[in-house]
Amino acid sequence: MGKIHIYEPAMCCSTGVCGPSIDPELLRMSFIMNNLKNTDVEAIRFNLTNEPNVFVEHQAINELLMAEGMDCLPATFVDGELVTKGGYPTNAQFAEWSGLSEEELVKKPKVRLSFKGDA
Amino acid sequence: MERFTRNRFPNTPFLFFTGKGGVGKTSVACSLSISMASERKKVLLISTDPASNLQDIFGQTLLNSPTKVKGTDNLYALNLDPEQAAANYKEQMVGPYRGKLPEVVLQNMEEQLSGACTVEIAAFNEFSSLLTNPKIVDEFDTIVFDTAPTGHTLRLLQLPSAWSTFLDENTTGTSCLGPLKGLEPQREMYKDAVAQLTNGDQTTLMLVTRPETNPLKEAARASSELFEIGIENQVLIVNGLMQSSSEDAVEKAFISRQSAALETMSIDLKCFKQYSLPFVPYSLSSIDRMQAWMTDEPVAHVQQGSNSLLIPHVEEMIADYLTRKPKIIFSMGKGGVGKTTVASYIALRLAEEGMRVHLTTTDPAAHINWTLGEDQIENVTVSRIDPKVEIANYEAEVLAKASETMNEEGLAFVKEDLASPCTEEIAVFRAFANVVEEHQDKVIIIDTAPTGHTLLLLDATESYHREISRSQGDIPISVAKLLPRLRDKNYTSVAIVTLPEATPVYEATRLQQDLLRAGLNVDWWVVNQSFALVDTKSKILLLKRLAEVKWLEEIKQKSGDRFVAIPWVKEAPVGVTGLHALKGETVK
Numbered sequence: 056m057g058k059i060h061i062y063e064p065a066m067c068c069s070t071g072v073c074g075p076s077i078d079p080e081l082l083r084m085s086f087i088m089n090n091l092k093n094t095d096v097e098a099i100r101f102n103l104t105n106e107p108n109v110f111v112e113h114q115a116i117n118e119l120l121m122a123e124g125m126d127c128l129p130a131t132f133v134d135g136e137l138v139t140k141g142g143y144p145t146n147a148q149f150a151e152w153s154g155l156s157e158e159e160l161v162k163k164p165k166v167r168l169s170f171k172g173d174a
Numbered sequence: 175m176e177r178f179t180r181n182r183f184p185n186t187p188f189l190f191f192t193g194k195g196g197v198g199k200t201s202v203a204c205s206l207s208i209s210m211a212s213e214r215k216k217v218l219l220i221s222t223d224p225a226s227n228l229q230d231i232f233g234q235t236l237l238n239s240p241t242k243v244k245g246t247d248n249l250y251a252l253n254l255d256p257e258q259a260a261a262n263y264k265e266q267m268v269g270p271y272r273g274k275l276p277e278v279v280l281q282n283m284e285e286q287l288s289g290a291c292t293v294e295i296a297a298f299n300e301f302s303s304l305l306t307n308p309k310i311v312d313e314f315d316t317i318v319f320d321t322a323p324t325g326h327t328l329r330l331l332q333l334p335s336a337w338s339t340f341l342d343e344n345t346t347g348t349s350c351l352g353p354l355k356g357l358e359p360q361r362e363m364y365k366d367a368v369a370q371l372t373n374g375d376q377t378t379l380m381l382v383t384r385p386e387t388n389p390l391k392e393a394a395r396a397s398s399e400l401f402e403i404g405i406e407n408q409v410l411i412v413n414g415l416m417q418s419s420s421e422d423a424v425e426k427a428f429i430s431r432q433s434a435a436l437e438t439m440s441i442d443l444k445c446f447k448q449y450s451l452p453f454v455p456y457s458l459s460s461i462d463r464m465q466a467w468m469t470d471e472p473v474a475h476v477q478q479g480s481n482s483l484l485i486p487h488v489e490e491m492i493a494d495y496l497t498r499k500p501k502i503i504f505s506m507g508k509g510g511v512g513k514t515t516v517a518s519y520i521a522l523r524l525a526e527e528g529m530r531v532h533l534t535t536t537d538p539a540a541h542i543n544w545t546l547g548e549d550q551i552e553n554v555t556v557s558r559i560d561p562k563v564e565i566a567n568y569e570a571e572v573l574a575k576a577s578e579t580m581n582e583e584g585l586a587f588v589k590e591d592l593a594s595p596c597t598e599e600i601a602v603f604r605a606f607a608n609v610v611e612e613h614q615d616k617v618i619i620i621d622t623a624p625t626g627h628t629l630l631l632l633d634a635t636e637s638y639h640r641e642i643s644r645s646q647g648d649i650p651i652s653v654a655k656l657l658p659r660l661r662d663k664n665y666t667s668v669a670i671v672t673l674p675e676a677t678p679v680y681e682a683t684r685l686q687q688d689l690l691r692a693g694l695n696v697d698w699w700v701v702n703q704s705f706a707l708v709d710t711k712s713k714i715l716l717l718k719r720l721a722e723v724k725w726l727e728e729i730k731q732k733s734g735d736r737f738v739a740i741p742w743v744k745e746a747p748v749g750v751t752g753l754h755a756l757k758g759e760t761v762k
Contacts, residue, residue: 065283103283111274124278 057134057152058097061143062116064128065103080143087149087160096153103128175436178411178449180209180468184378186407187311188370189318192400193382194392196510196678198413198458202382202451203320204231205464211249212465215315219243219251220304222319228253230680231459238300240310245461250314254304259296263287302367374407381410381446385432387746389510394440401442408446412436416453418714425712427744435746455717457676483726485706487758488738491669491698492523495617499529500667502610502659503619505700506689507671508681512702516671516740517621518546519753524617525553532613534559535621549749555616559605568601604652610659611652661693669698672729674706674722674739683732699733700740701726707741707758 061084084100091098101109110116115137119127123140130140133152138144146157153160176182183206191203200221207219218240221228228251229236232243236253243249264287268280304310304317311317370376379400383393397408416432418425456473458464466473495503505517514535521533533546534557546556610618659665668689672682686696705719706726729737743755 103279104287107268107271107275107283110279111271117275120276120279124276125282 058132059091059099059149059152060132061098061100062110062113062128062130062132063100063102064125083146083161084143087146090155090160091149091153094153094155098153175412175415175448175450178451180213182447182449183210184380184409186374186376186378187314187316188305188377189316189380190371190377190405191318191320191380191382192396194389194510196508196673197382197384197389198451199382200228200231200320200677201458201464201467202380202411202413203318204228205458205468207249207251207316207318208246208461208464209468210316211246214248216248216313217250217316217318218310218314219249219318219320220254221251222254222256222301228320230676231464232461240313243461252304254300256296256300259300260287263296263299302363305370306363306366368404372404372406377405377407379405379408381408381443382413383410384414384510385412385416385435385450387435387438388514390435390439390443394443397446398442410443410446410448412448412450414453415450416714418712420712420714422710422712422715424708424710424742424744425715428712428715428742431744431746453714455714456721459676483706483723483730485704485726486738487707488519488700488740489523489757491700491738492520492527494698495520495524495667496527496529498664498667499617500665500697501617502666503617504666504668504694505619505621505671506668506685508678508685511671511673511678511682512740513671514621515747515753515756516669516700516702517619519740519747519756520669521554521619522546522551522750522753524619525551529553530616531555531619532557532609532616533619533621534609546749546753551750555613557609559602559609561602564601564605568604607652607656610656661695663695666694667697668694669700670696670733671700671702674701674704674725674729676725679725679728679732682729686732696733697736699729699737701729701737702740703742704739705742707739 088098088100103110110120115132115135116130119130119137119140127140129143131138131144138148146160149155149160150157189203189206191199193199203219207217211217219228221236232251234241234244236251238252238254238258240250240252243251264284267287268283271280271283379397381393381397383389393410397410401408416425416428418429420426451467452470454467454473456463458467463473465471503517503520505513505520507513517533517535521531525531531554533554546554606620609620670682670686670689672678682699689696704722704726705715706722708715708719710716710719726739739758740756741758743752745752745755747753747756
C-alpha cells in the first residue's frame with residue numbers, strides 16, 4: 056500500500072491546540088493520522104520544528120522551500136510524488152489513497168471525556 | 175524573635191531563597207554569602223532573576239559561569255538568565271540549518287522556539303545542571319540560589335515533577351516538547367536535581383519576608399506549596415524588623431503595624447525556625463554595607479541629592495486619568511512594591527468620580543480581597559484570573575471541541591498536548607483577553623504578576639498575535655483585538671509601581687525598558703511607601719527619608735517628571751478608609 060508523507064511548518068505542538076484557538080484542520084489531520092494507524096498505509100507527518108534535517112535532506116521538499124518559502128507548507132507526497140502543497144489533502148483524497156471510506160476516516164466512536172482535573 | 179547571626183547559618187551545601195520580590199531576598203542572600211565567604215568558606219551565589227540585582231550590588235558584570243567577586247576572597251557569583259539560556263538553546267537548535275534552509279523557514283523555526291516553554295525548560299536545564307554538576311558542587315562549600323520572584327520560583331521548582339510526569343506519559347514523541355528532543359537524556363539529571371532539593375541534609379529553603387501582612391501571607395503560601403513538593407527543611411527570615419522605644423507617633427505606628435502583622439503569622443510558618451534581621455535606613459547597595467548589616471556596625475550617612483525636591487501627590491495621576499480616560503490601566507512592577515494597593519486605589523478613586531471600573535489581577539499570588547477588604551464599592555467589580563482554574567476551563571473547552579471530530583485515541587493525543595506548560599500561558603492569556611472584552615463599558619485596571627511573568631505574558635501575546643494572522647483556527651475576537659489595544663497610548667496606560675530604594679528603582683527601570691521594547695507606553699511612575707511625605711521626628715525614619723532623596727530624584731528623571739508618591743501610612747491600606755489615607759495630607 057502507499058506511503059503518505061506530509062511536510063508541515065514549525066508548530067508548537069502537533070495537534071494545533073497549543074495556540075489561542077484550535078485549528079480544525081490540524082485536529083482533522085491528527086484524527087485521520089490516528090485512524091490510518093490501523094491500516095497498512097504508511098502515513099507520516101514531518102514537522103519543521105522536530106525534524107529540520109528531513110527538510111534539508113529530502114531534495115524535493117528542500118527545492119520547493121527554496122523556491123516558494125513557507126507558503127508551500129504543508130506539502131504532501133504520496134509514494135514520492137508531490138500531490139498537494141500549501142494545504143492538507145481532502146478527506147476524499149485520503150480515502151482514495153488508503154482504501155478507507157470517508158466515513159471510516161472521520162467516524163465518531165463514542166467518547167468518554169475525562170478531564171485531568173477530575174483525577 | 176531571635177536575630178539572625180553567623181552561628182545560625184544553615185550548614186546544608188545548598189541554600190535556596192524565596193519570597194515576594196522586594197522583601198530583600200537578594201540583600202539577605204548576598205549578605206549571607208559574603209559573611210560565609212569571609213569565614214573561609216568557598217561560596218557560589220547564583221541569581222536566577224532575569225533582572226539580576228547582583229550585578230548592581232557588586233558593580234561588575236556577571237557571567238553564566240562562576241566569577242570571583244571583586245573585593246572578596248572566597249565569594250563567586252553567577253548569573254543564570256533564563257532568557258539568555260533560551261536564546262542559547264534556540265541557536266543550538268536552529269544554527270546547524272543556517273544556509274541549508276531558507277531564511278523565512280529559519281525564522282519560522284525560531285518563532286516556535288520563542289514560547290514560554292522554551293524559556294522555562296532552558297532555564298531549568300541550566301539550573302539542574304548546576305545542581306548536579308560534580309565539578310561545581312565539589313568545588314564550593316555552599317551554593318546559594320537567589321531565586322526569582324515567588325510565582326516564577328514556584329514554577330521553576332514545580333517543573334521537575336511536572337516534566338517528569340509529562341515525559342513518562344509522552345508516548346508519541348510529538349508535543350510542546352517536540353523541539354526539546356534532547357530532553358530525554360536529561361531525565362536522570364532532573365531526577366537528581368529534585369532529589370537534592372527535597373533532601374533536608376542537602377537543601378535549606380530560606381523563606382524571606384517582611385514584618386507586613388501581605389508578605390507574610392505570601393511566605394506562608396510559598397512555604398506550604400514547596401513543603402508539598404517535598405522541600406521540608408525551611409527557615410523563616412523576617413527582614414527589616416524595627417526595634418525601638420521612641421515616643422515619635424509615626425515610629426510607634428510603624429512598630430505597631432509591624433507587631434500586628436507578625437501576630438497574623440500563619441501556624442504553618444511557626445513550625446520553622448524564625449530569625450529576624452534589623453531594619454536599616456540605608457540601602458544595602460555595597461559589600462561594605464552588607465557586612466555592616468550582618469554585624470550591626472554603624473554606617474556613615476551621606477545625603478545625596480537636594481533638599482528642595484517637589485513631590486507630587488498620587489491624586490495628580492488620578493486627575494490625569496479622569497481627563498484622558500484610558501480604557502485599560504496596568505499597575506506594574508515587581509512583587510512586594512504594592513501593585514495591588516495602587517491598582518485598588520486607582521479603581522476606588524475612579525469609581526468615586528463616577529466611572530465604572532473593573533479591577534482584575536493576573537498575579538498567581540493575588541490578594542485584591544485583602545486590599546479592598548470587606549467593603550462593597552459602588553461602580554467597582556472585581557475578578558481574579560487564577561491560572562489553575564483557567565487551565566481547567568481551557569482544557570474542557572478544547573476537549574469538548576475536539577470530541578466533535580475525534581475518536582478516543584485522537585483525544586488521548588490532544589490531552590497529551592494539553593499537558594504541556596504552554597497551556598498555562600495560553601489559558602491565562604485568553605482569560606485576560608476575555609476580561610478586556612467583557613468589560614468594554616468599563617475602565618479595566620489590571621494588577622499584573624511580577625516582571626518575569628508579566629513579560630512572558632506579553633511575549634506570549636505577541637507571538638500568538640503573529641500566529642493569529644496566519645492561523646486558520648476560529649480565533650476568539652477578544653484575542654485578535656487585544657494587542658493593538660495594549661499598544662494604543664490612548665487606550666492603555668501603564669503605571670509602574672516602585673519603592674524609593676535602590677533595588678526597586680533598578681528593577682522598575684528595567685521593566686520600563688522591557689515594556690518599551692514590547693511597544694507599551696509607560697505613563698506614570700508611582701513611588702509607594704515614601705517617608706518624604708510623612709511628618710516625623712523619628713531619628714531612624716528621618717535617616718530613611720534622607721536615603722530616599724537620591725532615589726526620588728532618579729525616579730523624577732527616569733519618568734520624565736511623570737511620577738507621584740504615596741506616603742507610608744500608619745494603618746495597613748485596607749478598605750475604603752485605609753486606601754483614602756494614601757492621598758497623604760492636605761489633598762481635598
